[in-house]
Structure formats: structure tokens, C-alpha cells
Amino acid sequence: MKYARNTVMMGPALSSRLLALSLLFTLAACQSGSEERSPEVAAPGYIQLHETYLAASCGAGACHGGDQGLVGLSFDDPEIAYARLIDGAPKMGAAAAAGLSLVTPGDAESSYLFHKLTRTNDDLMADDLGARMPLSLSAASDEVITAVRSWIEAGAPYDGADISFSEVGNDLDEDNQYVSCEATDEPGMQSCFEPPDSSGEWMRMYTPPLTIPAGSERLWCSYIEAPEDDIRLRAATGKQMEGGHHIAIFVGLTGMPDERMIDCTDISMGSLRFVTGAGGTGGKDLQMPEGVALTIKKGETIVIQSHYINATPEDRVVMDAIDLELTTVEESPVNADPFSVMDSTFSVPAGAENYEIVTECGVPEPIALHMALGHTHDYGNLFSMDVVRDGVAEQIYYATDGPKLRDDPEILFFDEPIELVPGDTIRVTCGWTNTTEHDLGWPEEMCVGLVYYSPGQGFLVCDQGEDLPELDDGVPDGPGCVPQGADGNELGVGKHCTVDAPQCPSPLMCLAPFNDTANYCSVIFCEDDAQCGEGATCVFDDQGSACVPLICQGD
Known part of the structure; x- marks a missing residue:
């Protein structure tokens, strides 16, 4: 299968491609009332x-x-x-x-x-x-x-x-699916879980101890050291302690931060790429079909997202344990990769109610869909994803809560893969009510549908106006704009990085995997030049902003 490749000059213009995000499950709310009914005597009201x-x-x-x-x-x-x-x-x-x-x-x-x-x-x-x-x-x-x-x-x-x-x-x-534990130290809390499988077929990961204050909700992101070899997995399951809601696995694109765990709401949207859900009381375990696997590449920092709610009057110290079932290329020869269908060009007029846009993308060869999630921000009130075959639409995802779609969207794994052939399309519909006095566009608001497909050809992206997806494979066509070995400025902006060695000082991100010439570390979604340091400026376009070294800006 051959796809067009993205060759946008400015790395952050491709930040909209980094959208496999967080994100899961809780009792839904509603929006309408009804007239009061007369009670029957025997029933409570x-x-x-x-x-x-x-x-x-x-x-x-x-x-x-x-x-x-x-x-x-x-x-x-x-x-x-x-x-x-x-x-x-x-x-x-x-x-x-x-x-x-x-x-x-x-x-x-x-x-x-x-x-x-x-x-x-x-x-x-x-x-x-x-x-x-x-x-x-x-x-x-x-x-x-x-x-x-x-x-x-x-x-x-x-x-x-x-x-x-x-x-x-x-x-x-x-x-009761929670793991009971009275310990609060890291070794003691790890011992509260059942011992990990010792056959070599599973890999166990733990989060650090996480504090959930009384009467609060927390979405913690724990950073795990990058693996020395590729991790090829076909299943993922997790266990949580009291108050846990879900576990999800991401890869971080900014390297290891100074702190082992960070409040996920403080992390830049473009610095994480979604891999899979991994269970929890409100989450769902991953089980890929026979012969199909997901891959976490060597050098990619693993980020575990833990969602907890503490409705008690006392602080809680908790921990998650995640088990990955490993597989081989011989056992699971087909790889599943992310495929994003989105619109980064929309503009929601100030004061608009129930404003909707639709974007649709075809597939050039037969593929199977295994998972789907949607993503908008605070003003979103509709996200729908359909597959369209012979002009007939079948809805595969539906949500109406923008803040939930931003922070922890529902992740749907399909029991039976959804088969698509050339001529079929994936349609994404997003809606917003804009209560502000200014127009809303990317990245303040977003409209992104993400699926995992097989056989994987790499990270596919389809934006508004594109009939077929483009392949963001991270392989440069030519040399980058930063010399090899460059240290960057006092903040690290402009430090040389590559697809194979993308590590940058936190919270910077290496743009090499997402832009052919941007082989440097950058601050994405910057607001002014002061955030970029010496020899770099904050460059804006209609898809976002990033710190770009002067050497990479041309004349």
C-alpha cells in the first residue's frame, strides 16, 4: 500500500497529528427534564x-x-x-x-x-x-x-x-475488583498484588505510589523508563486499588521528566500518543485478535495513565499494576497502527449553538478496525463516528460530553473487527456550542477520531479535504535543519534529535518523528518568544504553535 507523505515544513504544524490521547468510563449525564408526575402512595419519590x-x-x-x-x-x-x-x-x-x-x-x-x-x-x-x-x-x-x-x-x-x-x-x-492494601511504601504496595507471571510470556509494570486527596478526582500520568527492545503485545490488563476507575497506556514524546508522575491535565496534548486501554474497574482490558499485535518501539517512554476518584474524607495512597502479554512476529505477524480522521481547519463562530462539521476519509486497501475513540475539548457537545459502505452509514462511536472527550474519552474495542474495503469511508461528525465572544478553532477546540487498523502501514492521518489518508512515518526525505550533535539553547530548544533517539529534556518534544526536516527539540503550543530562549522564536500557524530555531526558519 502506498500513501502520500506529509512534508509540512514547521514541525508544530504536525502537532495535530499527535492525537492518540487520553483518555474513559463513568455514569453518563443527561440534558432534559420532564414534567412532574403524581406519586403513588406506596412508592418513594x-x-x-x-x-x-x-x-x-x-x-x-x-x-x-x-x-x-x-x-x-x-x-x-x-x-x-x-x-x-x-x-x-x-x-x-x-x-x-x-x-x-x-x-x-x-x-x-x-x-x-x-x-x-x-x-x-x-x-x-x-x-x-x-x-x-x-x-x-x-x-x-x-x-x-x-x-x-x-x-x-x-x-x-x-x-x-x-x-x-x-x-x-x-x-x-x-x-470487588480492587486490590486491598494497607502498605504505603512502594515495595510493600507492590507485594499487595498477585505475583507477576514468571513464564516470560507476560511483562509487569507498576506505577509509583499515587496520592489521591480526600474528596477529589485525579488523573495521574506515571513515566516508565523506555524499553531497550521493541515491546510487541497482544493483550493488556491492569489492577487498581480502592477508587480506581481506569488505566490507559501512552508513549511520551518528550522523554523522562524530572518527576516520575505528573498530573495528566498539566501535560501538553501533543506530548502523548495513545497505545491502549489496560483495564481497571471502569476500563476495558485489551485483547487483540489472533495474529494481530500492537508495538511499543524501543526508546519510547511508556506513560501509564491512572484515573482515581476518592469520595471518602481521608487521603488515599494507591498503586496500579499492569500486565502486558508479549508475542512475537511469528505468533502475531500483523501489526495494528493508529489512523486519525480529523478536521484542523474548522472555525466555530462566536455564540454559535450546535454548530456541526463533517469530515470523511476513504481507505485505499482493505483494512480491519479494532478500536475507536473520539476527542473534542470543552465546548464540544457531539462526536460521532460512522463507517459508510455503499452509501449506508453505520454508527460505531457516539458521545456528547466535550470535557470527558478531552480528558478520558470512552475507548471502544470491537469484539469483531470492522472490515473496510476501497470505496468505504470513515465519517467523523463534531458539534460545539460556542459560549465565548470569539471564534473557536484548532487547537483551542479539536475534532479527532482515532481508530487502530490492521494490517498496519504506520500512523495514518486524514484531515478535512483529504480523500485518502497520508502516512506520517517519521522517515526524513533529506537532512534536518539542525546540525548533528547540536546542544540547543539554554532551554534545550534546537537540541539535535532523531527518530531513533528522540529524547529531549522535559517538557520539550522532538519533532523529528513528525516532520521531515525538524530534527530538533521544541516547546509546542508556545505563547511568545520568551518561552523559546535565545536563538529561537515562537512560530504560529492555523494548527498551533512551537518554538523554532532561527536556523530552521530560512530567510
Whole structure:
């Protein structure tokens, strides 16, 4: 298969190509209310459930409390919470596709809230519905479940009969996927996990100890030393401690930072490339089809993203353990690579509501899709991905929560690969409501669909207006603009780097893998020349900004 190659001069113009990001799963919010219904005498109302269970168990701490709450659902104000729950469309695509509402008056089995309270983690994950709620607390007791069912089947009234519970929690040891641990030191915490496989077929990685403050949500990124050889993997699974939600694996493009772990929200978007999800209570294990593998190349820094929610009044110290099932080229000869379909050219007018754009890209040869995720930023209110065959569209991904798509998008692994042939297309639709007084464009907002495809030919990118993807293979056509061995300036900008040795001082990033001539370390998304140091300036274009050495800017 032959693809056109990207040869854009400025490295950061290709920062839009570095989009396999973070990113996962939690109870969806809703947006619509319904008129109040008259309660039946024997059934409780929402306000009774709110006061006796929901506010304390679901609205505590970092979960569904505060002005917004996770994915926009907060139980702080009972009337607002009720309006969002009743007949609300879930923002998790699998729940919406299953025809569930957050609460469907009169029908508990069609109510997403009821599923989240009553089903086990394994059962929910099998249907891509996320984790059991309340996360990190005991499962709802039989009394609570009976009351919730009674409320919904009575029409889900706002007010109803008074209730009280002798117990609200039900310890389900068989459903507890967390690893219990009293140790807080690194060796002691590692010993709390089951011993790693010693056959040589699996590779174990641990995060450092991670502190999750009381009543908070944290997305930690832990940096692991780069492997000396390629890691070829066909499966990934992870275990978390109390409050864990998901684990994801990335590769870092800026080298090892001074600190072993960093708040993921403080990391530049372009400095990570998504590899795979690796389980957790709200995440999903990776299992590639027979004969297909993912590859982490030697020299690439591994970054483990750990999502935790601590709804308790005490700080927690936690750790994740990740196991990778290794394979060989002989066992798994087909490699899967990322394929990004995006629009970096859009402009959302100031004040625009439900503004949508569509981009579509074809495939030049038969491929199979194994995984999909979507990505927008804060003002996004729609992301949809379809495959189009013979003019008929089939939706494979749907989400409506921009902040969630930014920080931890739902990652869908397909049980059966989606087969595409020449003439078929991948269509991405993004929508925004722009509440600002200025137009929104890249990179303040984004519209990116990412899939993993096989047989892999390298990192494919398809931007608006391109009929077929281009290959970003990182192989230069000619010499770079920086001399070999250059040290760069006092900040490291302009330091020589290559595809094979891309390490740059943190937080700089080597642009060599993404631009034919940019064989140097740079600060991406700079704001002014002061961030670039001596002999370099901050260069802007319609796709972003980066520090570029003067020697690379020509006349």
C-alpha cells in the first residue's frame, strides 16, 4: 500500500497529528427534564431517595457533586438532578445505542441508573456500560434497589412516600475488583498484588505510589523508563486499588521528566500518543485478535495513565499494576497502527449553538478496525463516528460530553473487527456550542477520531479535504535543519534529535518523528518568544504553535 507523505515544513504544524490521547468510563449525564408526575402512595419519590441515599452515596466528594459533577451530573441540587435524570439521554454511546434513558419513568430495565446500581462490573463491562456505581463504595443494598425500582415503576415522581433504610450498602466480595492494601511504601504496595507471571510470556509494570486527596478526582500520568527492545503485545490488563476507575497506556514524546508522575491535565496534548486501554474497574482490558499485535518501539517512554476518584474524607495512597502479554512476529505477524480522521481547519463562530462539521476519509486497501475513540475539548457537545459502505452509514462511536472527550474519552474495542474495503469511508461528525465572544478553532477546540487498523502501514492521518489518508512515518526525505550533535539553547530548544533517539529534556518534544526536516527539540503550543530562549522564536500557524530555531526558519 502506498500513501502520500506529509512534508509540512514547521514541525508544530504536525502537532495535530499527535492525537492518540487520553483518555474513559463513568455514569453518563443527561440534558432534559420532564414534567412532574403524581406519586403513588406506596412508592418513594425522588426527593426521598435523594435525601436517604443518592446525595450521600453518589454526590459525595469528587463524584457527582459540586457545580458540575462527573460528566455533568451533580446531586447537590435535587431539583436540577431530577430534571437531568428523567428521560435524559446517556452520554455514554453504548447506553444510548441500547435505547436506555438515565431514568425511564415506568420502566426500570430501560433506566441506565438502575443498571448502574444493580449489575456487576463484569456484566456492565461486557455491554460497554462502564463500572458499577457508586464507585469505590459498597454496592447498593437490596433495600435501596427495591426502593429505586419502586420509584421508577411508579412513574419516577419527584415526591412520594417517606422511606428509611436499615443499611444502604451491600458488600459484594465477588464483585470487588480492587486490590486491598494497607502498605504505603512502594515495595510493600507492590507485594499487595498477585505475583507477576514468571513464564516470560507476560511483562509487569507498576506505577509509583499515587496520592489521591480526600474528596477529589485525579488523573495521574506515571513515566516508565523506555524499553531497550521493541515491546510487541497482544493483550493488556491492569489492577487498581480502592477508587480506581481506569488505566490507559501512552508513549511520551518528550522523554523522562524530572518527576516520575505528573498530573495528566498539566501535560501538553501533543506530548502523548495513545497505545491502549489496560483495564481497571471502569476500563476495558485489551485483547487483540489472533495474529494481530500492537508495538511499543524501543526508546519510547511508556506513560501509564491512572484515573482515581476518592469520595471518602481521608487521603488515599494507591498503586496500579499492569500486565502486558508479549508475542512475537511469528505468533502475531500483523501489526495494528493508529489512523486519525480529523478536521484542523474548522472555525466555530462566536455564540454559535450546535454548530456541526463533517469530515470523511476513504481507505485505499482493505483494512480491519479494532478500536475507536473520539476527542473534542470543552465546548464540544457531539462526536460521532460512522463507517459508510455503499452509501449506508453505520454508527460505531457516539458521545456528547466535550470535557470527558478531552480528558478520558470512552475507548471502544470491537469484539469483531470492522472490515473496510476501497470505496468505504470513515465519517467523523463534531458539534460545539460556542459560549465565548470569539471564534473557536484548532487547537483551542479539536475534532479527532482515532481508530487502530490492521494490517498496519504506520500512523495514518486524514484531515478535512483529504480523500485518502497520508502516512506520517517519521522517515526524513533529506537532512534536518539542525546540525548533528547540536546542544540547543539554554532551554534545550534546537537540541539535535532523531527518530531513533528522540529524547529531549522535559517538557520539550522532538519533532523529528513528525516532520521531515525538524530534527530538533521544541516547546509546542508556545505563547511568545520568551518561552523559546535565545536563538529561537515562537512560530504560529492555523494548527498551533512551537518554538523554532532561527536556523530552521530560512530567510
